[in-house]
Amino acid sequence: MTLQHFFSMGGYARYVWPCYGLVIGLLLVNWWLPLRRKRYIIKMLARRMAYLDKEALAKERQGE
Protein backbone atom coordinates (compact mmCIF):
# COMPACT_ATOMS: atom_id res chain seq x y z
CA MET A 1 0.00 0.00 0.00
CA THR A 2 1.50 3.31 -1.04
CA LEU A 3 1.27 6.45 1.05
CA GLN A 4 -0.81 8.06 -1.66
CA HIS A 5 -3.27 5.21 -1.56
CA PHE A 6 -3.37 5.33 2.22
CA PHE A 7 -4.43 8.95 2.29
CA SER A 8 -6.95 8.67 -0.49
CA MET A 9 -8.42 5.48 1.02
CA GLY A 10 -9.19 4.14 -2.43
CA GLY A 11 -11.47 7.11 -3.07
CA TYR A 12 -13.26 6.81 0.23
CA ALA A 13 -11.11 9.39 2.02
CA ARG A 14 -14.05 11.78 2.28
CA TYR A 15 -15.92 9.29 4.42
CA VAL A 16 -13.24 7.34 6.22
CA TRP A 17 -11.12 10.18 7.58
CA PRO A 18 -13.94 12.32 9.02
CA CYS A 19 -15.22 9.16 10.67
CA TYR A 20 -11.95 8.41 12.38
CA GLY A 21 -11.40 12.08 13.17
CA LEU A 22 -14.78 12.39 14.82
CA VAL A 23 -14.43 9.18 16.80
CA ILE A 24 -10.96 10.02 18.06
CA GLY A 25 -11.96 13.62 18.78
CA LEU A 26 -15.05 12.68 20.77
CA LEU A 27 -13.21 9.98 22.68
CA LEU A 28 -10.47 12.44 23.61
CA VAL A 29 -13.05 14.99 24.75
CA ASN A 30 -14.69 12.34 26.87
CA TRP A 31 -11.32 11.49 28.38
CA TRP A 32 -10.45 15.10 29.06
CA LEU A 33 -13.74 16.25 30.59
CA PRO A 34 -13.53 14.21 33.82
CA LEU A 35 -9.89 15.24 34.25
CA ARG A 36 -10.88 18.89 34.06
CA ARG A 37 -13.89 18.31 36.26
CA LYS A 38 -11.82 16.62 38.94
CA ARG A 39 -9.36 19.51 39.02
CA TYR A 40 -12.28 21.91 39.26
CA ILE A 41 -13.97 20.01 42.08
CA ILE A 42 -10.80 19.82 44.13
CA LYS A 43 -10.12 23.50 43.60
CA MET A 44 -13.68 24.39 44.56
CA LEU A 45 -13.61 22.22 47.69
CA ALA A 46 -10.26 23.66 48.73
CA ARG A 47 -11.56 27.18 48.33
CA ARG A 48 -14.70 26.38 50.27
CA MET A 49 -12.70 24.77 53.06
CA ALA A 50 -10.36 27.74 53.26
CA TYR A 51 -13.37 30.02 53.47
CA LEU A 52 -14.95 27.96 56.23
CA ASP A 53 -11.66 27.90 58.14
CA LYS A 54 -11.36 31.65 57.90
CA GLU A 55 -14.92 32.07 59.11
CA ALA A 56 -14.33 29.75 62.07
CA LEU A 57 -11.19 31.67 62.96
CA ALA A 58 -13.06 34.98 62.82
CA LYS A 59 -15.75 33.59 65.07
CA GLU A 60 -13.18 32.41 67.56
CA ARG A 61 -11.63 35.84 67.67
CA GLN A 62 -15.00 37.47 68.18
CA GLY A 63 -15.63 35.12 71.04
CA GLU A 64 -12.39 36.24 72.68
Add this chain to the structure above:
Amino acid sequence: MVEASHKLYVKKAVPASAWRACLQVLRRDLLLSLRRRSEFSNPLFFYVIVVSLFPLAISPAPKTLQMIAPGVIWVAALLATLLALEHLFRSDYDDGSLEQLVLSPHPLAALVFAKVVAHWLVTGLPLLLLTPMLAMFLHLSAQQTSILLLTLFLGTPTLSLLGAVGAALTVGLRNRGLLLALLILPLYIPVLIFAVASVVNAGVGVVVTGQLAVLGALCVLALCLTPVTTAAALKVTLT
Protein backbone atom coordinates in the same frame (compact mmCIF):
# COMPACT_ATOMS: atom_id res chain seq x y z
CA MET B 1 -55.91 -1.98 76.12
CA VAL B 2 -55.03 1.25 74.47
CA GLU B 3 -53.18 -0.60 71.79
CA ALA B 4 -56.09 -2.91 71.17
CA SER B 5 -58.52 -0.06 70.73
CA HIS B 6 -56.07 1.65 68.45
CA LYS B 7 -55.91 -1.46 66.29
CA LEU B 8 -59.65 -1.55 66.19
CA TYR B 9 -59.74 2.01 65.02
CA VAL B 10 -57.29 1.37 62.21
CA LYS B 11 -59.26 -1.62 61.11
CA LYS B 12 -62.45 0.34 60.94
CA ALA B 13 -60.91 3.11 58.91
CA VAL B 14 -59.91 0.64 56.22
CA PRO B 15 -62.56 -0.01 53.57
CA ALA B 16 -63.59 -3.61 53.24
CA SER B 17 -61.39 -4.69 50.34
CA ALA B 18 -58.84 -3.55 47.83
CA TRP B 19 -61.38 -4.15 45.12
CA ARG B 20 -63.78 -1.70 46.69
CA ALA B 21 -61.05 0.83 47.18
CA CYS B 22 -60.25 0.61 43.49
CA LEU B 23 -63.88 1.13 42.58
CA GLN B 24 -63.94 4.14 44.88
CA VAL B 25 -60.90 5.62 43.16
CA LEU B 26 -62.46 4.95 39.78
CA ARG B 27 -65.71 6.58 40.75
CA ARG B 28 -64.01 9.54 42.34
CA ASP B 29 -61.80 10.17 39.32
CA LEU B 30 -64.71 9.92 36.92
CA LEU B 31 -66.71 12.35 39.02
CA LEU B 32 -63.84 14.77 39.25
CA SER B 33 -63.28 14.72 35.53
CA LEU B 34 -66.95 15.54 35.01
CA ARG B 35 -66.32 18.68 37.05
CA ARG B 36 -63.18 19.62 35.17
CA ARG B 37 -64.30 18.98 31.67
CA SER B 38 -61.89 21.29 29.89
CA GLU B 39 -58.87 19.37 31.14
CA PHE B 40 -60.04 16.35 29.24
CA SER B 41 -61.74 17.96 26.27
CA ASN B 42 -58.66 20.00 25.37
CA PRO B 43 -56.59 17.00 24.25
CA LEU B 44 -59.53 15.95 22.09
CA PHE B 45 -59.69 19.32 20.36
CA PHE B 46 -55.95 19.11 19.95
CA TYR B 47 -56.40 15.72 18.28
CA VAL B 48 -58.95 17.06 15.81
CA ILE B 49 -56.96 20.19 15.03
CA VAL B 50 -53.69 18.37 14.47
CA VAL B 51 -55.29 15.89 12.10
CA SER B 52 -57.00 18.64 10.14
CA LEU B 53 -53.70 20.47 9.72
CA PHE B 54 -52.32 17.71 7.52
CA PRO B 55 -54.61 18.14 4.51
CA LEU B 56 -53.75 21.84 4.64
CA ALA B 57 -50.03 21.18 4.92
CA ILE B 58 -49.61 18.35 2.46
CA SER B 59 -52.40 18.13 -0.08
CA PRO B 60 -56.16 17.77 -0.13
CA ALA B 61 -55.99 15.07 -2.81
CA PRO B 62 -57.96 12.05 -1.52
CA LYS B 63 -55.29 9.58 -2.71
CA THR B 64 -52.54 11.26 -0.71
CA LEU B 65 -54.73 11.68 2.31
CA GLN B 66 -55.72 8.06 2.22
CA MET B 67 -52.08 7.08 2.13
CA ILE B 68 -50.99 9.18 5.08
CA ALA B 69 -54.19 8.88 7.11
CA PRO B 70 -53.30 5.92 9.37
CA GLY B 71 -49.98 7.46 10.35
CA VAL B 72 -51.38 10.94 10.82
CA ILE B 73 -54.29 9.79 12.95
CA TRP B 74 -52.08 7.57 15.05
CA VAL B 75 -49.41 10.17 15.65
CA ALA B 76 -52.06 12.72 16.57
CA ALA B 77 -53.75 10.24 18.92
CA LEU B 78 -50.40 9.49 20.49
CA LEU B 79 -49.65 13.15 21.10
CA ALA B 80 -53.15 13.79 22.44
CA THR B 81 -52.77 10.89 24.87
CA LEU B 82 -49.46 12.30 25.97
CA LEU B 83 -50.97 15.72 26.48
CA ALA B 84 -53.80 14.28 28.54
CA LEU B 85 -51.45 12.18 30.64
CA GLU B 86 -49.92 15.29 32.09
CA HIS B 87 -53.12 15.65 34.13
CA LEU B 88 -53.21 12.06 35.32
CA PHE B 89 -51.62 12.79 38.71
CA ARG B 90 -51.38 16.55 38.59
CA SER B 91 -54.39 17.78 40.57
CA ASP B 92 -54.07 14.89 43.01
CA TYR B 93 -50.48 15.86 43.55
CA ASP B 94 -51.36 19.52 44.02
CA ASP B 95 -54.04 18.92 46.65
CA GLY B 96 -52.15 16.16 48.44
CA SER B 97 -54.59 13.35 47.78
CA LEU B 98 -51.93 11.48 45.82
CA GLU B 99 -49.90 11.13 49.00
CA GLN B 100 -52.97 9.80 50.76
CA LEU B 101 -53.28 7.25 48.01
CA VAL B 102 -49.67 6.16 48.49
CA LEU B 103 -50.16 5.91 52.25
CA SER B 104 -53.37 3.88 51.99
CA PRO B 105 -53.16 0.26 53.15
CA HIS B 106 -54.29 -1.10 49.80
CA PRO B 107 -51.83 -2.18 47.11
CA LEU B 108 -50.85 1.01 45.36
CA ALA B 109 -50.51 -0.76 42.02
CA ALA B 110 -54.21 -1.62 42.04
CA LEU B 111 -55.24 1.92 42.94
CA VAL B 112 -52.98 3.34 40.26
CA PHE B 113 -54.48 0.94 37.79
CA ALA B 114 -57.94 2.20 38.71
CA LYS B 115 -56.76 5.75 38.11
CA VAL B 116 -55.39 4.85 34.69
CA VAL B 117 -58.64 3.10 33.77
CA ALA B 118 -60.61 6.19 34.77
CA HIS B 119 -58.22 8.34 32.79
CA TRP B 120 -58.56 6.16 29.71
CA LEU B 121 -62.35 6.23 29.99
CA VAL B 122 -62.39 10.03 29.86
CA THR B 123 -59.62 10.53 27.30
CA GLY B 124 -58.98 7.37 25.29
CA LEU B 125 -62.60 6.44 24.76
CA PRO B 126 -63.77 9.87 23.48
CA LEU B 127 -60.74 9.87 21.22
CA LEU B 128 -61.91 6.58 19.80
CA LEU B 129 -65.40 7.98 19.26
CA LEU B 130 -64.04 11.01 17.40
CA THR B 131 -61.92 8.89 15.10
CA PRO B 132 -64.59 7.88 12.54
CA MET B 133 -65.16 11.54 11.76
CA LEU B 134 -61.44 12.14 11.23
CA ALA B 135 -61.17 8.99 9.16
CA MET B 136 -63.91 10.41 6.97
CA PHE B 137 -61.98 13.68 6.66
CA LEU B 138 -59.00 11.74 5.37
CA HIS B 139 -61.03 9.50 3.04
CA LEU B 140 -60.30 6.22 4.74
CA SER B 141 -62.46 3.32 3.60
CA ALA B 142 -65.00 1.86 6.01
CA GLN B 143 -63.00 -1.33 6.36
CA GLN B 144 -59.81 0.55 7.14
CA THR B 145 -61.68 2.72 9.62
CA SER B 146 -62.91 -0.31 11.49
CA ILE B 147 -59.38 -1.71 11.69
CA LEU B 148 -58.15 1.73 12.78
CA LEU B 149 -60.70 1.77 15.58
CA LEU B 150 -59.65 -1.70 16.61
CA THR B 151 -55.99 -0.69 16.76
CA LEU B 152 -56.85 2.40 18.76
CA PHE B 153 -58.94 0.28 21.10
CA LEU B 154 -56.02 -2.08 21.66
CA GLY B 155 -53.30 0.56 21.50
CA THR B 156 -54.44 3.58 23.50
CA PRO B 157 -54.71 1.62 26.79
CA THR B 158 -51.10 0.59 26.29
CA LEU B 159 -50.19 4.21 25.70
CA SER B 160 -52.01 5.33 28.83
CA LEU B 161 -50.45 2.60 30.94
CA LEU B 162 -46.93 3.30 29.70
CA GLY B 163 -47.46 7.02 30.03
CA ALA B 164 -48.58 6.59 33.61
CA VAL B 165 -45.05 5.45 34.46
CA GLY B 166 -43.65 8.61 32.94
CA ALA B 167 -46.28 10.76 34.63
CA ALA B 168 -45.40 9.19 37.97
CA LEU B 169 -41.69 9.80 37.43
CA THR B 170 -42.20 13.46 36.56
CA VAL B 171 -45.05 14.22 38.93
CA GLY B 172 -43.43 16.92 41.05
CA LEU B 173 -41.61 18.75 38.28
CA ARG B 174 -42.36 22.15 36.89
CA ASN B 175 -41.76 21.46 33.18
CA ARG B 176 -43.14 17.93 33.31
CA GLY B 177 -45.07 18.10 30.05
CA LEU B 178 -42.04 18.29 27.83
CA LEU B 179 -40.04 15.90 29.95
CA LEU B 180 -42.85 13.39 29.85
CA ALA B 181 -42.74 13.52 26.06
CA LEU B 182 -38.99 12.94 26.03
CA LEU B 183 -39.25 9.96 28.33
CA ILE B 184 -42.27 8.26 26.90
CA LEU B 185 -42.40 8.90 23.15
CA PRO B 186 -39.55 6.48 22.33
CA LEU B 187 -41.38 3.78 24.25
CA TYR B 188 -44.50 4.34 22.14
CA ILE B 189 -42.75 3.35 18.94
CA PRO B 190 -43.66 -0.37 18.88
CA VAL B 191 -47.35 0.39 19.35
CA LEU B 192 -47.19 3.01 16.62
CA ILE B 193 -45.43 0.69 14.19
CA PHE B 194 -47.78 -2.25 14.58
CA ALA B 195 -50.94 -0.16 14.70
CA VAL B 196 -50.18 1.87 11.59
CA ALA B 197 -48.91 -1.17 9.72
CA SER B 198 -52.10 -3.09 10.39
CA VAL B 199 -54.27 -0.24 9.12
CA VAL B 200 -52.12 0.17 6.02
CA ASN B 201 -52.09 -3.56 5.36
CA ALA B 202 -55.84 -3.72 5.79
CA GLY B 203 -56.09 -1.13 3.05
CA VAL B 204 -54.10 -3.36 0.70
CA GLY B 205 -56.19 -6.35 1.64
CA VAL B 206 -53.60 -8.26 3.65
CA VAL B 207 -54.71 -10.25 6.68
CA VAL B 208 -53.78 -8.27 9.79
CA THR B 209 -54.67 -10.62 12.64
CA GLY B 210 -50.96 -11.08 13.36
CA GLN B 211 -50.32 -7.39 13.95
CA LEU B 212 -53.49 -7.04 15.98
CA ALA B 213 -52.37 -9.98 18.10
CA VAL B 214 -49.05 -8.26 18.71
CA LEU B 215 -50.87 -5.09 19.74
CA GLY B 216 -53.00 -7.15 22.12
CA ALA B 217 -49.89 -8.81 23.50
CA LEU B 218 -48.26 -5.43 24.09
CA CYS B 219 -51.40 -4.30 25.87
CA VAL B 220 -51.39 -7.36 28.12
CA LEU B 221 -47.71 -6.90 28.84
CA ALA B 222 -48.31 -3.28 29.78
CA LEU B 223 -51.27 -4.33 31.93
CA CYS B 224 -49.07 -6.73 33.85
CA LEU B 225 -45.96 -4.63 34.30
CA THR B 226 -46.80 -0.93 34.32
CA PRO B 227 -49.12 -0.65 37.36
CA VAL B 228 -46.39 -2.07 39.58
CA THR B 229 -43.76 0.16 37.98
CA THR B 230 -45.97 3.23 38.27
CA ALA B 231 -46.58 2.47 41.92
CA ALA B 232 -42.85 2.11 42.54
CA ALA B 233 -42.18 5.38 40.71
CA LEU B 234 -44.83 7.21 42.74
CA LYS B 235 -43.31 5.93 45.96
CA VAL B 236 -39.96 7.32 44.85
CA THR B 237 -41.11 10.70 43.64
CA LEU B 238 -43.46 11.42 46.53
CA THR B 239 -40.97 10.91 49.34
Add this chain to the structure above:
Amino acid sequence: MWTFIHKLGSPKHCYRIAGYFIPYLGTISIVCFIYGLVGGLILAPADYQQGDGFRIIYVHVPSAFLSLSVYMVMALSATVSLIWRIKMADVITKVSAPLGATFTFLALVTGSLWGKPMWGTYWVWDARLTSELILLFLYVGYMALESALEDRHMAARASNILVLVGVVNIPIIHYSVVWWNTLHQGASISLLNKPTIAPSMLYPLLAMLVAFMAFFFAVMLMRARCEILLREQKSNWVKELVQTT
Protein backbone atom coordinates in the same frame (compact mmCIF):
# COMPACT_ATOMS: atom_id res chain seq x y z
CA MET C 1 -13.78 -11.98 49.48
CA TRP C 2 -16.78 -10.69 51.43
CA THR C 3 -14.81 -7.89 52.96
CA PHE C 4 -13.77 -6.89 49.47
CA ILE C 5 -17.39 -6.75 48.34
CA HIS C 6 -18.31 -4.93 51.50
CA LYS C 7 -15.59 -2.39 50.86
CA LEU C 8 -17.02 -1.77 47.39
CA GLY C 9 -20.03 -0.26 49.08
CA SER C 10 -17.93 2.39 50.77
CA PRO C 11 -17.22 5.49 48.71
CA LYS C 12 -13.71 5.90 50.03
CA HIS C 13 -12.61 2.44 48.93
CA CYS C 14 -14.44 2.78 45.67
CA TYR C 15 -12.53 5.95 45.00
CA ARG C 16 -9.22 4.25 45.75
CA ILE C 17 -9.92 1.06 43.83
CA ALA C 18 -11.11 3.08 40.84
CA GLY C 19 -7.96 5.14 40.95
CA TYR C 20 -5.93 1.94 40.96
CA PHE C 21 -7.61 0.50 37.86
CA ILE C 22 -7.76 3.60 35.68
CA PRO C 23 -4.10 3.62 34.52
CA TYR C 24 -4.24 -0.07 33.53
CA LEU C 25 -7.49 0.33 31.66
CA GLY C 26 -6.16 3.44 29.97
CA THR C 27 -3.02 1.66 28.84
CA ILE C 28 -4.96 -1.33 27.51
CA SER C 29 -7.27 1.03 25.68
CA ILE C 30 -4.49 3.03 24.05
CA VAL C 31 -2.42 -0.01 23.04
CA CYS C 32 -5.39 -1.84 21.57
CA PHE C 33 -6.60 1.32 19.85
CA ILE C 34 -3.26 1.89 18.14
CA TYR C 35 -3.06 -1.74 17.06
CA GLY C 36 -6.61 -1.49 15.80
CA LEU C 37 -5.83 1.69 13.87
CA VAL C 38 -2.72 0.26 12.23
CA GLY C 39 -4.34 -3.09 11.54
CA GLY C 40 -7.59 -1.61 10.34
CA LEU C 41 -6.31 1.24 8.25
CA ILE C 42 -3.11 -0.25 6.83
CA LEU C 43 -2.71 -4.00 7.27
CA ALA C 44 -6.21 -5.21 6.50
CA PRO C 45 -6.82 -5.66 2.77
CA ALA C 46 -9.55 -3.63 1.12
CA ASP C 47 -12.90 -5.34 0.92
CA TYR C 48 -13.69 -6.78 -2.51
CA GLN C 49 -17.17 -5.28 -2.46
CA GLN C 50 -16.92 -2.12 -0.40
CA GLY C 51 -13.32 -1.16 -1.14
CA ASP C 52 -11.61 0.89 1.50
CA GLY C 53 -14.94 2.22 2.70
CA PHE C 54 -15.36 -0.87 4.84
CA ARG C 55 -12.61 0.42 7.12
CA ILE C 56 -15.27 2.46 8.87
CA ILE C 57 -16.46 -0.73 10.59
CA TYR C 58 -13.41 -0.59 12.84
CA VAL C 59 -14.95 2.37 14.64
CA HIS C 60 -18.61 1.82 13.81
CA VAL C 61 -19.02 -1.71 15.16
CA PRO C 62 -17.34 -1.04 18.52
CA SER C 63 -19.42 2.12 18.97
CA ALA C 64 -22.64 0.31 18.17
CA PHE C 65 -21.67 -2.59 20.42
CA LEU C 66 -20.81 -0.28 23.29
CA SER C 67 -23.94 1.82 22.84
CA LEU C 68 -26.06 -1.17 23.76
CA SER C 69 -23.67 -2.66 26.31
CA VAL C 70 -23.51 0.60 28.22
CA TYR C 71 -27.27 0.54 28.52
CA MET C 72 -26.99 -3.00 29.86
CA VAL C 73 -24.38 -1.85 32.38
CA MET C 74 -26.78 0.89 33.44
CA ALA C 75 -29.66 -1.56 33.73
CA LEU C 76 -27.52 -3.89 35.84
CA SER C 77 -26.37 -1.17 38.20
CA ALA C 78 -29.90 0.24 38.37
CA THR C 79 -31.15 -3.20 39.42
CA VAL C 80 -28.40 -3.54 42.00
CA SER C 81 -29.21 -0.11 43.35
CA LEU C 82 -32.95 -0.70 43.52
CA ILE C 83 -32.60 -4.08 45.25
CA TRP C 84 -29.62 -3.59 47.57
CA ARG C 85 -29.62 0.19 47.84
CA ILE C 86 -25.91 0.42 47.11
CA LYS C 87 -25.06 4.06 46.58
CA MET C 88 -22.12 3.35 44.32
CA ALA C 89 -24.43 1.61 41.85
CA ASP C 90 -26.33 4.88 41.49
CA VAL C 91 -23.09 6.62 40.67
CA ILE C 92 -22.26 4.09 37.97
CA THR C 93 -25.70 4.39 36.36
CA LYS C 94 -25.51 8.15 36.35
CA VAL C 95 -22.01 8.55 34.95
CA SER C 96 -22.42 5.86 32.29
CA ALA C 97 -25.30 7.59 30.55
CA PRO C 98 -23.38 10.40 28.79
CA LEU C 99 -20.80 7.87 27.62
CA GLY C 100 -23.49 5.60 26.27
CA ALA C 101 -25.06 8.54 24.48
CA THR C 102 -21.66 9.42 22.99
CA PHE C 103 -21.17 5.90 21.64
CA THR C 104 -24.69 5.89 20.23
CA PHE C 105 -24.08 9.20 18.53
CA LEU C 106 -20.78 7.93 17.11
CA ALA C 107 -22.44 4.75 15.85
CA LEU C 108 -25.07 6.87 14.10
CA VAL C 109 -22.62 9.27 12.49
CA THR C 110 -20.16 6.61 11.40
CA GLY C 111 -23.03 4.51 10.13
CA SER C 112 -24.37 7.33 8.01
CA LEU C 113 -20.90 8.26 6.74
CA TRP C 114 -20.52 4.64 5.68
CA GLY C 115 -23.97 4.78 4.14
CA LYS C 116 -23.21 7.70 1.83
CA PRO C 117 -20.89 5.80 -0.54
CA MET C 118 -22.69 2.46 -0.09
CA TRP C 119 -26.34 3.46 -0.25
CA GLY C 120 -25.90 6.81 -1.95
CA THR C 121 -27.45 8.83 0.88
CA TYR C 122 -26.38 9.70 4.37
CA TRP C 123 -29.48 8.33 5.94
CA VAL C 124 -31.48 5.24 5.16
CA TRP C 125 -34.18 4.03 7.53
CA ASP C 126 -32.27 0.85 7.98
CA ALA C 127 -33.29 -1.29 10.96
CA ARG C 128 -29.94 -1.02 12.72
CA LEU C 129 -29.62 2.74 12.29
CA THR C 130 -33.22 3.31 13.34
CA SER C 131 -32.84 1.22 16.49
CA GLU C 132 -29.67 3.12 17.24
CA LEU C 133 -31.52 6.42 16.85
CA ILE C 134 -34.23 5.31 19.25
CA LEU C 135 -31.56 4.19 21.69
CA LEU C 136 -30.16 7.70 21.54
CA PHE C 137 -33.63 9.03 22.42
CA LEU C 138 -33.72 6.69 25.41
CA TYR C 139 -30.38 8.00 26.63
CA VAL C 140 -31.55 11.58 26.17
CA GLY C 141 -34.72 10.84 28.15
CA TYR C 142 -32.72 9.30 30.95
CA MET C 143 -30.34 12.24 31.17
CA ALA C 144 -33.21 14.74 31.02
CA LEU C 145 -35.02 13.07 33.91
CA GLU C 146 -31.83 12.66 35.91
CA SER C 147 -30.97 16.32 35.64
CA ALA C 148 -34.53 17.59 36.14
CA LEU C 149 -35.02 16.08 39.58
CA GLU C 150 -33.21 18.19 42.08
CA ASP C 151 -33.02 15.87 45.04
CA ARG C 152 -30.09 13.55 44.34
CA HIS C 153 -31.54 10.41 45.89
CA MET C 154 -34.88 10.87 44.23
CA ALA C 155 -33.21 11.56 40.92
CA ALA C 156 -31.16 8.40 41.21
CA ARG C 157 -34.06 6.15 42.12
CA ALA C 158 -36.51 7.64 39.63
CA SER C 159 -34.05 7.40 36.77
CA ASN C 160 -33.18 3.84 37.80
CA ILE C 161 -36.82 2.93 37.29
CA LEU C 162 -36.72 4.60 33.89
CA VAL C 163 -33.66 2.58 32.90
CA LEU C 164 -35.44 -0.64 33.80
CA VAL C 165 -38.53 0.37 31.85
CA GLY C 166 -36.23 1.10 28.93
CA VAL C 167 -34.43 -2.20 29.16
CA VAL C 168 -37.71 -4.11 29.01
CA ASN C 169 -38.68 -2.05 25.97
CA ILE C 170 -35.42 -2.27 24.04
CA PRO C 171 -36.00 -5.78 22.64
CA ILE C 172 -39.61 -4.92 21.82
CA ILE C 173 -38.55 -1.73 20.06
CA HIS C 174 -35.75 -3.51 18.23
CA TYR C 175 -37.91 -6.32 16.90
CA SER C 176 -40.72 -3.98 15.94
CA VAL C 177 -38.25 -1.82 14.03
CA VAL C 178 -36.75 -4.85 12.28
CA TRP C 179 -40.21 -6.05 11.34
CA TRP C 180 -41.21 -2.59 10.13
CA ASN C 181 -38.02 -2.40 8.11
CA THR C 182 -38.58 -5.70 6.31
CA LEU C 183 -42.11 -4.54 5.58
CA HIS C 184 -40.99 -1.39 3.83
CA GLN C 185 -37.84 -2.36 1.99
CA GLY C 186 -35.87 -5.39 1.00
CA ALA C 187 -32.68 -6.30 2.79
CA SER C 188 -29.98 -3.79 1.97
CA ILE C 189 -26.31 -4.52 2.31
CA SER C 190 -25.41 -3.99 5.89
CA LEU C 191 -22.15 -3.20 7.55
CA LEU C 192 -21.79 -6.77 8.71
CA ASN C 193 -23.13 -9.00 6.01
CA LYS C 194 -20.15 -11.23 5.47
CA PRO C 195 -20.46 -14.88 6.39
CA THR C 196 -16.71 -15.22 6.84
CA ILE C 197 -14.24 -12.51 7.63
CA ALA C 198 -10.51 -12.83 7.08
CA PRO C 199 -8.34 -12.96 10.23
CA SER C 200 -6.35 -9.93 9.10
CA MET C 201 -9.66 -8.06 9.05
CA LEU C 202 -11.01 -9.62 12.23
CA TYR C 203 -8.15 -9.12 14.68
CA PRO C 204 -8.05 -5.32 14.41
CA LEU C 205 -11.81 -5.31 14.93
CA LEU C 206 -11.50 -7.37 18.09
CA ALA C 207 -8.68 -5.11 19.28
CA MET C 208 -10.87 -2.09 18.69
CA LEU C 209 -13.69 -3.70 20.66
CA VAL C 210 -11.34 -4.28 23.58
CA ALA C 211 -10.01 -0.73 23.26
CA PHE C 212 -13.50 0.77 23.33
CA MET C 213 -14.53 -1.34 26.31
CA ALA C 214 -11.40 -0.45 28.27
CA PHE C 215 -11.97 3.17 27.33
CA PHE C 216 -15.52 3.03 28.59
CA PHE C 217 -14.55 1.51 31.91
CA ALA C 218 -11.63 3.89 32.39
CA VAL C 219 -13.66 7.01 31.68
CA MET C 220 -16.64 5.68 33.61
CA LEU C 221 -14.40 5.22 36.66
CA MET C 222 -12.91 8.68 36.18
CA ARG C 223 -16.34 10.23 36.09
CA ALA C 224 -17.45 8.11 39.03
CA ARG C 225 -14.50 9.43 41.03
CA CYS C 226 -15.60 13.00 40.39
CA GLU C 227 -19.14 12.13 41.40
CA ILE C 228 -17.92 10.45 44.60
CA LEU C 229 -15.85 13.50 45.50
CA LEU C 230 -18.89 15.71 45.11
CA ARG C 231 -21.21 13.44 47.06
CA GLU C 232 -18.77 12.87 49.89
CA GLN C 233 -17.48 16.41 50.11
CA LYS C 234 -18.43 16.65 53.78
CA SER C 235 -16.56 13.51 54.84
CA ASN C 236 -13.14 13.60 56.39
CA TRP C 237 -11.25 11.60 53.80
CA VAL C 238 -12.26 14.02 51.05
CA LYS C 239 -11.14 16.94 53.16
CA GLU C 240 -7.78 15.29 53.74
CA LEU C 241 -7.49 14.52 50.05
CA VAL C 242 -8.24 18.11 49.12
CA GLN C 243 -5.70 19.42 51.59
CA THR C 244 -2.92 17.14 50.41
CA THR C 245 -3.31 18.05 46.75
